[in-house]
Amino acid sequence: MLAAALLAFGAGLATSEPAAIEQKRAQVQQIQSELAQIDAQVGQAAEAYNGARYELGQVEQRIKQNRDMIVSTKRDLESSREVLAQRLRDLYATPEPSLAEVLITSGSITAAADQLDLLDRVGQQDASVVSGLRDNKERLENLRAELIVDRKKAADAVERAEREKAKVEGLLRQRQAVLTNVKGELAQMLRAEEERQRREAAAAAALARQRQAAAAAAAAAPSSAAAPSSGAAPAAPAAGGAAPAAPAAPLPSGGGNAAAASVAMQYLGTPYVWGGASPAGFDCSGLASYAFAQIGKSVPHYTGAIWAAFPKVPSDQLQPGDMVFFNGLGHMGIYIGGGQMVHAPHTGDVVKVSSIGGRSDYVGAVRA
Numbered sequence: 001m002l003a004a005a006l007l008a009f010g011a012g013l014a015t016s017e018p019a020a021i022e023q024k025r026a027q028v029q030q031i032q033s034e035l036a037q038i039d040a041q042v043g044q045a046a047e048a049y050n051g052a053r054y055e056l057g058q059v060e061q062r063i064k065q066n067r068d069m070i071v072s073t074k075r076d077l078e079s080s081r082e083v084l085a086q087r088l089r090d091l092y093a094t095p096e097p098s099l100a101e102v103l104i105t106s107g108s109i110t111a112a113a114d115q116l117d118l119l120d121r122v123g124q125q126d127a128s129v130v131s132g133l134r135d136n137k138e139r140l141e142n143l144r145a146e147l148i149v150d151r152k153k154a155a156d157a158v159e160r161a162e163r164e165k166a167k168v169e170g171l172l173r174q175r176q177a178v179l180t181n182v183k184g185e186l187a188q189m190l191r192a193e194e195e196r197q198r199r200e201a202a203a204a205a206a207l208a209r210q211r212q213a214a215a216a217a218a219a220a221a222p223s224s225a226a227a228p229s230s231g232a233a234p235a236a237p238a239a240g241g242a243a244p245a246a247p248a249a250p251l252p253s254g255g256g257n258a259a260a261a262s263v264a265m266q267y268l269g270t271p272y273v274w275g276g277a278s279p280a281g282f283d284c285s286g287l288a289s290y291a292f293a294q295i296g297k298s299v300p301h302y303t304g305a306i307w308a309a310f311p312k313v314p315s316d317q318l319q320p321g322d323m324v325f326f327n328g329l330g331h332m333g334i335y336i337g338g339g340q341m342v343h344a345p346h347t348g349d350v351v352k353v354s355s356i357g358g359r360s361d362y363v364g365a366v367r368a
Contacts, residue, residue: 024186024189025189027186028186028189028190028193031178031182031186031190032190032193034178035175035178035179035348038171038174038175038178039175039345039346039347039348040327040330040331040346041171042168042171042172042175042274042346042347043283043284043327043330043331043346044327044328044330045164045167045168045171046164046168046274046275046283047283047284047285047302047303047304047329047330047331048160048164048167049161049164049165049168049274049275050275050283050285050286050301050302050303051302051304051305052157052158052160052161052164053157053161053275053301053302054300054301054302054304054305055153055157055160056154056157056158056161059150059153059154059157060154062146062150063147063150063151063154066143066146066147066150067147069139069143070140070143070144070147073139073140073143074140168274172347175347175348201350201352201353201354204340204352204353204354204355205265205268205352205353207353208265208336208337208338208340208342208353209265211336211337211338212262212265212336212337251311251313251317251367252311252367252368254319254321254322254367254368256295256297256321257292257295257297257319257320257321257322257367257368258319258320258321259294259295259321260288260291260292260294260295260297260321260334260368261291261320261321261334261335261336261342263290263291263294263295264287264288264290264291264334264342264351265336265342265353267279267282267287267351268342268350268351268352268353269350269351269352270282270344270350270351271349271350271351272344272345272346272347272348272349272350272351273286274347276344277289277290277301278290282344282351283344284303284331284332284333284343284344284345285300285301285302285303285306285332286301286344287334287342287343287344287351288306288323288332288333288334289301291334292368297368299323299368303325303329303330303331303332304329306323306332306366307325307329307363307364307366309366310323310366310367310368311366311367312364312365312366313364313365313366313367315362315364315365318335318365319335319337319367320335320336320337321334321335321367321368322334322335322365322366322367323335323365323366323367323368324341324356324362324364324365325362325363325364325365325366326356326359326361326362326363327361327363328361328363329363331343331345333354333356335356335365336353339355339356339357340353340354340355340356341353341354341355341356
């Protein structure tokens with residue numbers, strides 16, 4: 001389909017008639033639509049890759065804990081064996097007396113009762129040692145079985161990560177092939193459109209910074225009445241699915257989360273790098289993970305884990321620092337107030353400020 005469009009474009013290069021111009025614009029829109037579809041697939045595949053890496057990290061942590069428990073259980077097992085062996089040696093050297101011997105040697109019924117009670121307690125301790133020995137052996141067997149299962153899960157996670165990595169790389173090659181086939185005036189029009197989008201993103205970022213500065217100044221100024229938050233949520237964005245219902249339990253205050261949004265704003269212009277979570281480059285969840293880490297909060301580098309880990313926020317209660325999700329959890333950003341978010345959009349783009357109001361793929365929001 002793209003090849004046909006390019007051939008048609010070539011035939012129309014010789015003229016600058018309005019019809020030819022409109023045809024070029026239609027071709028630009030077609031190419032942009034194709035790139036957008038690829039970018040969405042890359043985002044989803046990148047998050048699937050992040051998910052496989054996250055799962056691998058969880059499994060590796062369980063394996064480490066399991067190994068530590070195996071060492072501890074082996075130590076307890078050996079200790080129980082030593083106690084039991086010593087008790088058996090003592091019984092062999094000094095057998096426990098019979099009831100008649102206790103009565104004869106005690107000298108009184110009271111003393112005999114005390115001695116019998118002592119012997120009963122010794123017997124209970126022996127039974128406890130034997131029971132502990134049995135429990136430790138059973139625990140050790142279970143831990144070893146869990147270790148085998150977790151090792152298989154780790155291998156599967158590594159394999160899945162490799163598959164998703166290959167999928168992302170294949171999509172990126174496909175994206176580059178589309179761009180490579182775009183030449184001449186059509187490429188110039190695409191670059192002009194990209195430049196226009198960059199200017200719009202820069203203007204949105206400047207406006208967002210001004211709002212943040214105004215909000216900080218208002219917060220610092222003394223006031224007899226509580227000022228309305230600069231992060232008051234806009235009307236609920238158009239949603240591809242219903243926005244999450246109000247949570248049963250009270251939402252956390254989200255205190256300090258606006259600082260995470262401010263951290264992310266420091267990296268406007270940083271290139272999108274799938275799997276990236278550092279100032280060298282971010283993907284969407286990597287930006288959130290990094291920004292929240294700077295304020296001492298742990299946010300996983302995986303949209304699915306973030307969505308599952310934190311309470312959901314109704315769209316009419318959004319505040320700066322809430323994390324907003326789109327495209328079936330294939331993309332996310334950090335809400336900064338005024339109906340805008342800071343995010344790492346897709347390959348070929350940079351960290352920037354965008355509106356959330358016009359998106360039809362809104363899933364919901366969470367608060368750390």
